[in-house]
Amino acid sequence: MNISGAAKAAGLPVKTVRYYADIGLVTPSARTQAGYRDYDDVALRKLSFVGRARALGFPIAQCRELLGLYQDAGRSSAEVKEIALERLEDIRAKQRKLQKLHDELAHLVGACKGDARPDCPIIDYLS
Amino acid sequence: MNISGAAKAAGLPVKTVRYYADIGLVTPSARTQAGYRDYDDVALRKLSFVGRARALGFPIAQCRELLGLYQDAGRSSAEVKEIALERLEDIRAKQRKLQKLHDELAHLVGACKGDARPDCPIIDYLS
DNA sequence: GTTTGACCTTCCCTCTACTGGAAGGTTTAT
DNA sequence: ATAAACCTTCCAGTAGAGGGAAGGTCAAAC
Numbered sequence: 001m002n003i004s005g006a007a008k009a010a011g012l013p014v015k016t017v018r019y020y021a022d023i024g025l026v027t028p029s030a031r032t033q034a035g036y037r038d039y040d041d042v043a044l045r046k047l048s049f050v051g052r053a054r055a056l057g058f059p060i061a062q063c064r065e066l067l068g069l070y071q072d073a074g075r076s077s078a079e080v081k082e083i084a085l086e087r088l089e090d091i092r093a094k095q096r097k098l099q100k101l102h103d104e105l106a107h108l109v110g111a112c113k114g115d116a117r118p119d120c121p122i123i124d125y126l127s
Numbered sequence: 128m129n130i131s132g133a134a135k136a137a138g139l140p141v142k143t144v145r146y147y148a149d150i151g152l153v154t155p156s157a158r159t160q161a162g163y164r165d166y167d168d169v170a171l172r173k174l175s176f177v178g179r180a181r182a183l184g185f186p187i188a189q190c191r192e193l194l195g196l197y198q199d200a201g202r203s204s205a206e207v208k209e210i211a212l213e214r215l216e217d218i219r220a221k222q223r224k225l226q227k228l229h230d231e232l233a234h235l236v237g238a239c240k241g242d243a244r245p246d247c248p249i250i251d252y253l254s
Numbered sequence: 255g256t257t258t259g260a261c262c263t264t265c266c267c268t269c270t271a272c273t274g275g276a277a278g279g280t281t282t283a284t
Numbered sequence: 285a286t287a288a289a290c291c292t293t294c295c296a297g298t299a300g301a302g303g304g305a306a307g308g309t310c311a312a313a314c
Contacts, residue, residue, distance in 0.1 A: 004290075015273060018292095023271095034280055036291055045254070052253045057228050060271070070250055077247035081239045084249050088236055091229045098225065101184050102218045109215055112208045120204035122211050123197055126179045127172070131261075145263095146301060161309055163262055187300075 003028075006039035010047035017047060025064060026050055046070075058087055130155075133166035137174035144174060152191060153177055173197075185214055 006028075007014045020026045021037060026046045028037035039047070049070055053063045062083055069075040069083075111121040133155075134141045147153045148164060153173045155164035166174070176197055180190045189210055196202040196210075238248040 002291075013273085014291095016271085019272060032280095032291095034291075035293095036280080049253050054271090056232055056253075066250075066253065070254065073245065075245045075247075075250075076243045077239050077245065077249075078241045078243065080247045080249050081236060081241035084232060084236050084239070088229070088232050091225055091232065095222070095225050095229065098218055098222050102215070102222065105183055105211060105215050105218065109208060109211045112204050112211070114205045114208035116203045116205065118200065118202045118204065120202075120207045122204075122207050123193075123202075126176050126183075126193065127197065129262075140302085141262095142302060143300085150300095159262095159309095161262075162264095163309085181300095 001039045001044065002032075003037045003039070006037075006044055006047060009044055010051045012047065012051050020047070020050060023060070025060060025067070056087070057091065058083075062087060128166045128171065129159075130164045130166070133164075133171055133174060136171055137178045139174065139178050147174070147177060150187070152187060152194070183214070184218065185210075189214060 001009070003017055004014055007017045010017070017026075018037070021028055026043060029040040029043045030038040032038055046067060049067060050063050053066050054060075058066065065083055066080070069080050108122045108125055113119075128136070130144055131141055134144045137144065144153075145164075148155055153170060156167040156170045157165040159165055173194060176194060177190050180193055181187075185193065192210055193207070196207050235249045235252055240246075
């Protein structure tokens with residue numbers, strides 16, 4: 001299957017699939033005589049796997065680890081869980097940070113009249 | 128005041144202050160004969176202003192707008208509020224997205240035993 | 255008076271994870 | 285035969301800096 005077919009099957013943009021090949025994350029199974037990337041079933045499944053991992057927000061480096069475990073029959077679920085927990089903690093840290101920003105900004109916005117006069121608690125806070 | 132003094136006063140890294148000068152966000156008030164950036168009180172206040180806006184997560188473009196309003200005696204608080212509301216909606220969108228990721232990943236992690244066996248609902252989900 | 259160390263400057267590379275586009279080759283359909 | 289629709293590589297850009305090299309400057313110590 002050529003790159004556009006593979007991209008469609010994995011639900012990814014062609015550019016992204018090419019990028020994954022470039023960085024050695026998911027390489028095509030072969031090249032045609034003309035140099036076209038060729039994806040077989042195994043490569044396709046890896047592409048979809050990475051697509052879903054990325055959709056969960058795993059960075060490329062963790063996708064690489066997960067892909068390694070995916071192909072490793074001798075893996076332990078503990079290894080997988082560890083990576084997922086790392087990512088989960090990452091998400092929670094981001095959530096805490098966003099919550100703080102949200103509360104602070106919401107407070108300021110609530111205090112700002114939003115009228116034609118220049119007086120503004122938001123500007124005051126930043127000053 | 129030279130760049131390291133200005134950076135310290137604004138609580139920003141020197142590299143960041145130089146970067147803000149490069150992109151024309153906060154330019155030094157002058158240069159010494161030797162070419163050193165020189166920051167006066169006004170420039171210092173702008174630096175601090177931007178530092179606080181960035182800490183609230185405003186992107187550079189919005190910092191630029193806010194800085195413009197900060198210096199504009201004829202501003203209306205409505206203009207400021209509009210920018211802040213934009214940013215707030217941005218934060219809320221990110222929160223919603225993170226919440227979805229969190230719930231999905233937490234569910235998977237909860238279902239994974241994390242033992243020595245290879246069976247793993249996380250891998251299953253990604254496959 | 256010079257030397258040392260701490261500054262400062264510009265310039266270019268690196269990071270994440272792509273995205274866009276140009277120039278040019280290939281395949282397929284008409 | 286040719287036009288459309290593919291494909292290729294390469295280069296540049298995104299946000300917001302951070303790292304580091306090569307070289308100029310300045311203040312204090314010796």
